[in-house]
Amino acid sequence: MNSASKTPLLAMRAINKSFGSAQVLADVDLSLDAGEILGLVGENGAGKSTLIKILTGLYTADGGIILIDGRPVSIDKPAAAEALGIHVIHQDRHLAGRLTVAEQLYLGQPSLGRGWIHSRKLEAQAAADIFRTTGQKIDTSRLVDQLTVAQQQLIQITRALLSEPQVLILDEPTAPLAAREVEQLFGTLRKLQSHGVGIIYISHYLQELTDITARITVLRNGRNAGDIDLRDGGTLDGVVELMVGRKVVEFDHARTPRNPQGDKPALSVRGLSVPGALEGVDLEVRPGEVVAVTGLVGSGVEVLADAVTGISKCRGDVTLKGKPVRAIADFVARGGAYVPSNRRRDGIFVRNTVQENISAASLKRVSRWLGFVSPSLERKLSAGLIEQLDVRPADGGAVAGSLSGGNQQKVVLAKWLATGPSVLVLDQPTSGVDVGSRSQIYAQINELVDAGAAVLVVTVDLEELVGIADRTLVLYRGNVVAELAGSDVTTDRILEIASGAVATENTREAA
Amino acid sequence: MTLTQQQPVRNPRKAPGSQPQTNDGAAARASHVLPRLIAPVALAGILLTFSLLSPNFLVPGNLLSVLSQMAILALVAVGLTVVVRAGGIDLSIGVALDLAALGAAALIADGYRAWVAIAVGLLFGLLVGAVNAALIVGLKIPPFLATLSVWFIGTSVQQLLTGGGAPIYLSTPRVPIEFALLGRGYVLDLDGVVLTAAIVAVVVAVLLGLTRWGRAVTVAGEQPTAARISGLRVNRLSVSAYLLCSLVAAFAGVILAARTNGFVPGSGQAYLMDAIGAVFIGATLSRFGRVSVPGTLVGVLIFGLLSNGMNLIGLSFFWQGLGRGIVLLAILLLGVLLARNSGRPGPFGRLFTLTAAPRQKAD
Numbered sequence A: 001m002n003s004a005s006k007t008p009l010l011a012m013r014a015i016n017k018s019f020g021s022a023q024v025l026a027d028v029d030l031s032l033d034a035g036e037i038l039g040l041v042g043e044n045g046a047g048k049s050t051l052i053k054i055l056t057g058l059y060t061a062d063g064g065i066i067l068i069d070g071r072p073v074s075i076d077k078p079a080a081a082e083a084l085g086i087h088v089i090h091q092d093r094h095l096a097g098r099l100t101v102a103e104q105l106y107l108g109q110p111s112l113g114r115g116w117i118h119s120r121k122l123e124a125q126a127a128a129d130i131f132r133t134t135g136q137k138i139d140t141s142r143l144v145d146q147l148t149v150a151q152q153q154l155i156q157i158t159r160a161l162l163s164e165p166q167v168l169i170l171d172e173p174t175a176p177l178a179a180r181e182v183e184q185l186f187g188t189l190r191k192l193q194s195h196g197v198g199i200i201y202i203s204h205y206l207q208e209l210t211d212i213t214a215r216i217t218v219l220r221n222g223r224n225a226g227d228i229d230l231r232d233g234g235t236l237d238g239v240v241e242l243m244v245g246r247k248v249v250e251f252d253h254a255r256t257p258r259n260p261q262g263d264k265p266a267l268s269v270r271g272l273s274v275p276g277a278l279e280g281v282d283l284e285v286r287p288g289e290v291v292a293v294t295g296l297v298g299s300g301v302e303v304l305a306d307a308v309t310g311i312s313k314c315r316g317d318v319t320l321k322g323k324p325v326r327a328i329a330d331f332v333a334r335g336g337a338y339v340p341s342n343r344r345r346d347g348i349f350v351r352n353t354v355q356e357n358i359s360a361a362s363l364k365r366v367s368r369w370l371g372f373v374s375p376s377l378e379r380k381l382s383a384g385l386i387e388q389l390d391v392r393p394a395d396g397g398a399v400a401g402s403l404s405g406g407n408q409q410k411v412v413l414a415k416w417l418a419t420g421p422s423v424l425v426l427d428q429p430t431s432g433v434d435v436g437s438r439s440q441i442y443a444q445i446n447e448l449v450d451a452g453a454a455v456l457v458v459t460v461d462l463e464e465l466v467g468i469a470d471r472t473l474v475l476y477r478g479n480v481v482a483e484l485a486g487s488d489v490t491t492d493r494i495l496e497i498a499s500g501a502v503a504t505e506n507t508r509e510a511a
Numbered sequence B: 001m002t003l004t005q006q007q008p009v010r011n012p013r014k015a016p017g018s019q020p021q022t023n024d025g026a027a028a029r030a031s032h033v034l035p036r037l038i039a040p041v042a043l044a045g046i047l048l049t050f051s052l053l054s055p056n057f058l059v060p061g062n063l064l065s066v067l068s069q070m071a072i073l074a075l076v077a078v079g080l081t082v083v084v085r086a087g088g089i090d091l092s093i094g095v096a097l098d099l100a101a102l103g104a105a106a107l108i109a110d111g112y113r114a115w116v117a118i119a120v121g122l123l124f125g126l127l128v129g130a131v132n133a134a135l136i137v138g139l140k141i142p143p144f145l146a147t148l149s150v151w152f153i154g155t156s157v158q159q160l161l162t163g164g165g166a167p168i169y170l171s172t173p174r175v176p177i178e179f180a181l182l183g184r185g186y187v188l189d190l191d192g193v194v195l196t197a198a199i200v201a202v203v204v205a206v207l208l209g210l211t212r213w214g215r216a217v218t219v220a221g222e223q224p225t226a227a228r229i230s231g232l233r234v235n236r237l238s239v240s241a242y243l244l245c246s247l248v249a250a251f252a253g254v255i256l257a258a259r260t261n262g263f264v265p266g267s268g269q270a271y272l273m274d275a276i277g278a279v280f281i282g283a284t285l286s287r288f289g290r291v292s293v294p295g296t297l298v299g300v301l302i303f304g305l306l307s308n309g310m311n312l313i314g315l316s317f318f319w320q321g322l323g324r325g326i327v328l329l330a331i332l333l334l335g336v337l338l339a340r341n342s343g344r345p346g347p348f349g350r351l352f353t354l355t356a357a358p359r360q361k362a363d
Helices: A048-055 A078-083 A101-105 A119-134 A149-162 A179-194 A206-212 A236-244 A301-309 A328-333 A343-347 A354-359 A375-389 A405-417 A435-450 A462-468 A491-498 B026-053 B060-085 B093-109 B114-138 B143-161 B177-184 B192-210 B212-222 B224-229 B234-260 B269-283 B293-312 B317-341
Strands: A010-019 A022-032 A037-041 A063-068 A071-073 A086-089 A167-171 A198-202 A215-220 A223-229 A267-274 A278-285 A290-295 A315-320 A336-339 A423-427 A454-458 A471-476 A479-485
Touching: A010 A048, A022 A037, A022 A048, A022 A198, A037 A048, A037 A206, A048 A086, A048 A167, A048 A198, A078 A086, A086 A149, A101 A119, A101 A149, A119 A149, A119 A179, A149 A167, A149 A179, A179 A198, A179 A206, A206 A236, A215 A236, A223 A236, A267 A301, A278 A290, A278 A301, A278 A454, A278 A471, A278 A479, A290 A301, A290 A462, A290 A491, A301 A336, A301 A423, A301 A454, A315 A328, A328 A336, A328 B224, A336 A405, A343 A405, A343 B224, A354 A375, A354 A405, A375 A405, A375 A435, A405 A435, A423 A435, A435 A454, A435 A462, A454 A462, A462 A491, A471 A491, A479 A491, B026 B293, B026 B317, B060 B093, B060 B192, B060 B212, B060 B234, B060 B269, B060 B293, B093 B114, B093 B143, B093 B234, B093 B269, B114 B143, B114 B177, B114 B234, B177 B192, B177 B234, B192 B212, B192 B234, B192 B293, B212 B224, B212 B234, B224 B234, B269 B293, B269 B317, B293 B317
Parallel strands: A022 A223, A037 A198, A037 A215, A086 A167, A167 A198, A290 A454, A290 A471, A336 A423, A423 A454
Antiparallel strands: A010 A022, A010 A063, A063 A071, A215 A223, A267 A278, A267 A315, A471 A479
16 A cells, blocks of 8 residues: 555656747656546646646647556557546536537447437437436436536546546536535546546645545646645645645635625515526625525526526516616616626637727727727726736737636626626636636625625635625525525535525525 | 729738737747738739739739729628628628619619619618518528528519519610719729729728727627627627628629619629638638638639639630639638648638637646
C-alpha cells in the first residue's frame, strides 16, 4: 500500500506547452495511481484544460513525457488516447441534440448490428446501461435536446464508462448538478475506483474534493503550485492559498443581515406555472435584499429564472415595480437584468468584442444622432466597467468568446451594471467560474444590493446561497416548500428540505 | 478615372467592426488572417490571369463595362447580405425584383408618371418582404422553406399577371425621362446605375456596420436568445431585415425595368444564385464568418470579372458555369484547409449553423 514504491498508472513529467509567445504550461508534473481519485485544481487560465487536452491528444506538448505503467507513450491524437484507455468527460457537453438518448449513447459504436437497428431494443439496452453505470433512469427515446443538463451529463458519463477506461478525466462534472446527483456521481466514481480505474477530477467546488479525493494537485499560472494530501493534514484553506497565492474570503459569514428598503416589492411573482416543472410559485423580492431560490435538479429550479424574466412561456403574473411583465423585453425595459445560466449561448455574444457585449443592453446610451453607435462613448462606458470588475484581459477589443468562463461572466454582469438595473435575476451565476472571479462577482452583487437593487439568485450551489442570500426559498416538485432566513439558512437544513427528507407542512414562515 | 470609379468596392479590407487587437504572437495572428485573405487574393488572381490572357481585359473601358453589368447583381447581393446577417436567407429575392420591375413597367406602359411607377414598384417588392416576414417571424416557418414557397408563388403570380409570361416592352418615346435616367443615365462618363448601386451599398454598409440597428440585427441573427435577454426586440429586427432586403431588391427591379425598357418575367431568378455565392464568399473576409456589404461586393466583383474575362478569351457560354463553380469551390476549399491548419473553425463551419455552440477557449 506504499504508494511511493509503486509505479504510477499515469505520470506526466515536465510538460511544456506554448501558444505563440504565451507559455501556458511550464514543467508541469502529474502522477496518478491506479484506484486513485486525484483532484486537479487551479483558477481559470492556470493550465488545467491545456494539460488535459495534451493528455487526451487534442494538443501535443512542446516538451515532456507521458508514462503509462512506467512506459513512455506518444499521444498525438484523440484516438491514441482512447486506445490507451484514457477517456475524458468535458465541461462542455459535446452531444448531438437531435439524436435520441439511445442513439447518442452508442454513437460511433460498431457493435449494433448491421445497418438495421431495432430502436426499441436499443432504447431498452441504453436505459439498462445508464442505470447500471450511474444508477439513474432516463427515458432513452427522448431527444438529447429535451434533457436537462444533468441528464445530458449522465449520458456522457455512461458513454465514457461503456468503454471501460483505465484513466477517466472529469472536467468540472458537478457544475450543473444538484446535491443528490452529485452524491450519485460520487457513488459511481467510488465504484470505478474500487475497480482500479485512475480518476482525475477537476473542479472549482473545493468542498466536494474533500468528499471524493485524497490528494489534490494545484496549478497556478501554468506551473505546479504544489500537492496537498488531505490524509496528511492538508486543508482546503491550503489548497486555496496555493491556487491564488493569496488568502480569499469567499463568503462573509459574519456579515450583518441587510435590511430591505421599503415594503413594496420590486419584483413580485404570483402563481407562476410552467407545465411539468413549476406549479404556482409565489415570491417577492424587495429593494435592497437578495432572495435565493434553490432545489434539486427536477424541482423546477432550472426553469424558474427563464419563466420569471419572460424568456419562456409560463402562466402567472410577474410584476416589476408594480408593472406587469409579459415578455423579456418588458422586463428589461422596466429596469430588469438577467444573467442566464447558459453563459455561452445566452449570456455573452461570443463573436463580439467585450466592449460590444458591455454596451449591448445600453445601445441607446452609446448612440448619437440617427442611431449611430459612438465608438468613443462605447469605449468610455466599457473601460470603467472592465476596471471595476477586473475583467482579464483588460481590453475592450478582445473577443468575448475567447475569455475564460469567469471573465465571460464578469462581462455579462458588466453589461447589466451599465444599465443601472433595479431588479437583477441571476441563474447559476458562478457555475464554472473560478474562485477569484467568484468573489468579485459577489462583491458586485452586494454593492448593487446596498444601492437599493432587488436581487433574485437561482442557484444549486448551497455554499453560494448561504453566503449571499437574505432569504432562501426551497423548491420541491415545482412548489416553494420552505422559506428560510438568518441562522436557519444552513446547507444541511436546505438539503433536508430540498430532498424532501423533512415534512414541510409549516416550514414556510410568514415573510 | 477608372480608379475613382471603383472606389465603393475597394474598401472590403476595412470591414466594419475592424479587427480587435489580440495579444497572440505574430504566427498566431497570421493564422487568423490567412483564411480571410482568400477572397481578395482570388480577386487579384482573376485580374492577373485575364490581363495576361487578354489585352482587352485590364483597360478602363472594359472594367467600366464590368461595373455596369454587375450593378444590378450588386444591389441584389447587398439586399441579401442584410437578411443573412440577421440570421436568415431569402430565396424569394428574385421575386421581389421581378414584381417591382413588373409594377414599374406596367405603370409606365399605362402612362403613369415616373415617381408613381417607381413607388408602386417598390411597394410591390416590399410586399414580398412583408409576406416573408409574416411567415418567418409570425408563423415561425424556417426562412429557407418560407422564402422558397414565396418564390414558387411569386413566379406563378408573374406569369398570371403578364398573361402567361408575355414580356412588357416600353416604347421609348412614351417613357418619362426621369424613369429612363434611372436606368440609363450617365454622370460624366460613369454609368448612373453603378453610382446608384454604390450609394445603396454604402448606405446599407453604414446601417449594418455603424448603427445601433446594425449592431442589434447582427447579434440577434447570431444569438437570438442572448439578444432577447439583452432586451432587443428580435422579431422586429428580423422583420426590418426582410423588409430592407426586399426594398433593395425592389429598387434593383425598378432600375432593371428602366434599363431594359420593359419587363421579362422570371428575370430576377438569374441573380439569386450569384448573389448567394457572392454573399458567402464575402463571409470569408470576416474571422467569424460574418457577412458584410464590403465582403459581398468583393464576391460580386469576383463573379463579374470572371464572366467578363471568360467572355473576352472567347470561352463558350457552356463552359462558364464550370469556371464559376471551380473558382467558388477553390475559395471554399482553401477556406476549409487554411482554417484546419490554423486549428480553429473556419468561416464555413458556421455559415449554415448559426445557432451552433462555438468552441471553447484553451484554458
